Amino acid sequence: MRRDRPVPCPDRHDALAELALGTLAGQERSDILAHVARCHPCALELSELSRITDDLLQLAPAANPPAGFELRVVERVLAGSTTAPTGLPRPRERRRRASWRLAAVAAVLAAVVGAGAAVLASSTTASKPPPGASRPVTLSASLTRHGRVLGHVRVSSGRTPWLFVTVDDLSGPGSRTVACEVTLVGGTTEKLGRFRLSQGYGSWGVPLAAPVDSLRGAILVGSDGSVLASARI
Amino acid sequence: MARPRATSSDEAPDEALLAGMAVGDERAGVVFVRRYQRRVYGLALGILRDPGMAEDVAQDAFVRAWTHASVFDPRRGAAATWLLTITRNLSIDALRVRRPEPTDPGDLAFAELASGERLPEDAVLADEMLTQLHNALAGIPEAQRRAVALAAFYGRSAQEIAELESVPLGTAKSRIRMGLTKLRDAVSVEEAS
Numbered sequence: 491m492r493r494d495r496p497v498p499c500p501d502r503h504d505a506l507a508e509l510a511l512g513t514l515a516g517q518e519r520s521d522i523l524a525h526v527a528r529c530h531p532c533a534l535e536l537s538e539l540s541r542i543t544d545d546l547l548q549l550a551p552a553a554n555p556p557a558g559f560e561l562r563v564v565e566r567v568l569a570g571s572t573t574a575p576t577g578l579p580r581p582r583e584r585r586r587r588a589s590w591r592l593a594a595v596a597a598v599l600a601a602v603v604g605a606g607a608a609v610l611a612s613s614t615t616a617s618k619p620p621p622g623a624s625r626p627v628t629l630s631a632s633l634t635r636h637g638r639v640l641g642h643v644r645v646s647s648g649r650t651p652w653l654f655v656t657v658d659d660l661s662g663p664g665s666r667t668v669a670c671e672v673t674l675v676g677g678t679t680e681k682l683g684r685f686r687l688s689q690g691y692g693s694w695g696v697p698l699a700a701p702v703d704s705l706r707g708a709i710l711v712g713s714d715g716s717v718l719a720s721a722r723i
Numbered sequence: 724m725a726r727p728r729a730t731s732s733d734e735a736p737d738e739a740l741l742a743g744m745a746v747g748d749e750r751a752g753v754v755f756v757r758r759y760q761r762r763v764y765g766l767a768l769g770i771l772r773d774p775g776m777a778e779d780v781a782q783d784a785f786v787r788a789w790t791h792a793s794v795f796d797p798r799r800g801a802a803a804t805w806l807l808t809i810t811r812n813l814s815i816d817a818l819r820v821r822r823p824e825p826t827d828p829g830d831l832a833f834a835e836l837a838s839g840e841r842l843p844e845d846a847v848l849a850d851e852m853l854t855q856l857h858n859a860l861a862g863i864p865e866a867q868r869r870a871v872a873l874a875a876f877y878g879r880s881a882q883e884i885a886e887l888e889s890v891p892l893g894t895a896k897s898r899i900r901m902g903l904t905k906l907r908d909a910v911s912v913e914e915a916s
Binding site: 495503504506507508510511512513514515538539541542543544545546547548549550551552553554555556559560562563564566567568628630642644646 | 746747748749750752753756757760761762764765766768769774777778781782785786789790800803804807808810811812852853856857860871874875876878879880881896897899900903904906907910911
């Protein structure tokens, strides 16, 4: 044992180990958390035991997932799928997913397959291809209202241009329908469609008829015609 | 002054990939999934012992990491740790809901892993500290090793471990504490030497 380690309180040893392993609940958990907050040796002990617990997970043997695993992950992310509150996965809905999403996923995967071509831009939210490349470009813009970020709009070029909206926090009780519109070069507006928000959350995508580089912005419009959020693309 | 070098997604550090994912960069996300899919799926499979459930949980773990990439804080730990902890928690949730019967102590993949009798072919043991940890696991008494494995990989409480192992609660707590503390001490000694 390291000689310079402060000695944790003897009567807290068991609880510290169980807390580090994430198996302590209820009053026991509350008590030890309150104690750790004011006891430096116990806080240090908890930190070290927690690190061991984290590292144990890395000892698990790796295994190859079924073919197409990454495709299905990306598909779910693009479809706005989230984990059920219980931690159980949602039923698979592959058959009901629109073909444009698959096209978008395929475009993303194809882009990554291009060896060494993908570039992570450090100062912009766009993933741009190198000069001369004809790979799809994906742009992301924040949906904001009064300076507050409420969601994101993503558009991608390529064989099947698409737009995808995620709304993370457009507060409002119950469900409501919002319209998505885009503004084009020259100031014209085009209505893309409507989608439903539930408890302020929702996502929706649509193939684009117009080229991506003709887009200047996107807005979400409420049923009364008011602009709920906007994004500059 | 040297020009900043454009970084290939395949070479980008985890934190950069998560930053890209947070702003909707699907390519960064795909690279991240490819980088960790074998480890995430392997952990889920080890806990659940069911390929179908493991794939669902592994997908959930990536989706959750992706959608919460913006809140990842590298100061609080490595991305791999964060991702594997998500996987572990989702696996335990799924295990409890779908297979509510107690874990059979004789059916513990990770107790076998921790036995030291064999090194998993694909375990990520390149890191010296992980090798030390694996060796330390082999060196602690089997009862403590099983208690730590039941808690760390299966989320079993001391009370549940006491019932599974047919020992008093105090004994289960001692096994957990002594096992984990010995692992910490073994790794700390190696680090200090």
